[in-house]
Amino acid sequence: MTDTKLRVSKIQSGTVVDHVTAGAALHVLSLLGIDGHDDATVSLGMNVPSDRMGRKDVVKVEGRELSDSELEVLSLIAPEATINIIRDYDVVEKRQVERPDRVTDVLRCPNRDCITNAGEPVQAAFAVLDDGLRCEYCGEIVREDVTDYLQN
Amino acid sequence: MRHDHLLTAKQLSRADVETVLDRAAEFDADLEGASDLHAGKLLALCFFEPSTRTKMSFEAAAKRLGGDVVDMGSVESSSVKKGESLADTVRVVEGYADALVLRHPKQGAAKLASDYVDVPVVNAGDGAGHHPSQTLLDLYTIREQAGLEDLSIGIMGDLKYGRTVHSLAHALTNFDVRQHFVSPESLRLPRSVRYDLHEAGAQVREHEELEDVLPNLDVLYVTRIQRERFPDEDEYEAVAGEYRITAETLEAAKDDLAVMHPLPRVDEIAAEVDDSPNATYFEQAHNGVPVRMALLDLLL
Ligand SMILES: [Zn+2]
Numbered sequence: 001m002t003d004t005k006l007r008v009s010k011i012q013s014g015t016v017v018d019h020v021t022a023g024a025a026l027h028v029l030s031l032l033g034i035d036g037h038d039d040a041t042v043s044l045g046m047n048v049p050s051d052r053m054g055r056k057d058v059v060k061v062e063g064r065e066l067s068d069s070e071l072e073v074l075s076l077i078a079p080e081a082t083i084n085i086i087r088d089y090d091v092v093e094k095r096q097v098e099r100p101d102r103v104t105d106v107l108r109c110p111n112r113d114c115i116t117n118a119g120e121p122v123q124a125a126f127a128v129l130d131d132g133l134r135c136e137y138c139g140e141i142v143r144e145d146v147t148d149y150l151q152n
Numbered sequence: 153m154r155h156d157h158l159l160t161a162k163q164l165s166r167a168d169v170e171t172v173l174d175r176a177a178e179f180d181a182d183l184e185g186a187s188d189l190h191a192g193k194l195l196a197l198c199f200f201e202p203s204t205r206t207k208m209s210f211e212a213a214a215k216r217l218g219g220d221v222v223d224m225g226s227v228e229s230s231s232v233k234k235g236e237s238l239a240d241t242v243r244v245v246e247g248y249a250d251a252l253v254l255r256h257p258k259q260g261a262a263k264l265a266s267d268y269v270d271v272p273v274v275n276a277g278d279g280a281g282h283h284p285s286q287t288l289l290d291l292y293t294i295r296e297q298a299g300l301e302d303l304s305i306g307i308m309g310d311l312k313y314g315r316t317v318h319s320l321a322h323a324l325t326n327f328d329v330r331q332h333f334v335s336p337e338s339l340r341l342p343r344s345v346r347y348d349l350h351e352a353g354a355q356v357r358e359h360e361e362l363e364d365v366l367p368n369l370d371v372l373y374v375t376r377i378q379r380e381r382f383p384d385e386d387e388y389e390a391v392a393g394e395y396r397i398t399a400e401t402l403e404a405a406k407d408d409l410a411v412m413h414p415l416p417r418v419d420e421i422a423a424e425v426d427d428s429p430n431a432t433y434f435e436q437a438h439n440g441v442p443v444r445m446a447l448l449d450l451l452l
Contacts, residue, residue, distance in 0.1 A: 137260025
């Protein structure tokens, strides 16, 4: 199998995340909770030539669809990403990520002294700023890799 | 003021601040004249950290308004010790009182409480977060001493963890005030506060040495640098000594400089300063009652 063949190989059902910012593919995997220890079949294209983006990454995951809240975080990692949901080798849905006003449920607050990290029955919620995220409880600002703070 | 809760100073507009301060001035002029105003109202005091003064000041304010308090008592003697969540505690306490005053070691605790209850929540300090009722009494004191127009204020000490500093800095962005932050490098303002000051277009300068800015100041707000922020005693002593106010320090200041401090102090302001006309901190502390009366009057 040639490299080209591998890159375009179709998946039976799952998700293709295309137009990922070059270099961000591994963050997308960590967003999806894929670390190689589960049995998901994953193929990655990194620094693939792209008319629109110059270079892009592509992530294909067999047997996995993204939830709305995962899509929201994806929009922060890869703002231009397009999502193709595949069932029986057909694209059944195409989605664009949209930058939300706030994200909930998927990230924890990096501030150890934040009430959301104190065993209370709340999930951290973040307001989306132009250049980062901000905890609605303690005000902490996250600019660095948001994937460092994914829950689970 | 039309707020359900007082969680951070950031939520206060200039009009809100002025409403509270004007009302506080009325109470200040006649502390005993308001004793029928909120007769029968109950204020719940939930202090998950010890704070004698803030608690007493809220209690005095509630009683001066004709109301009373129910006190959770110390954490050691409460159900919190058995592992009850804050969310559960406040939902239970809500049933006992008309408003809830919360002091808690975690940042965002008051916001969490406000998610769970319908009665007004007053943040009386949440970790290194905010302490907005302290800010209102600070602003009241500043307005009395120096006015809130065309003012230069120095804010000195532990700017990183000092919640009174964070709240005051936010609130001052509503006024024509130049803010000078004086601290060792390791205790500079945290990123989140800087962000807000920048967003608000505040006039902010940072200094490591007080002498660079002292002669220009109308107000100097001193806070304590805590020993536990430093790895060893010698380093702490060296740094703390730099930020200690003595009679000699004040020789370089304007005659009418107002020296403020949220109290309690340890030795960051020498006792000899107490007798100078600059010492404003005890008056500042006394202002806690009329200002908290005004706050409760507007929230209840
Ligand atoms: Zn937080």
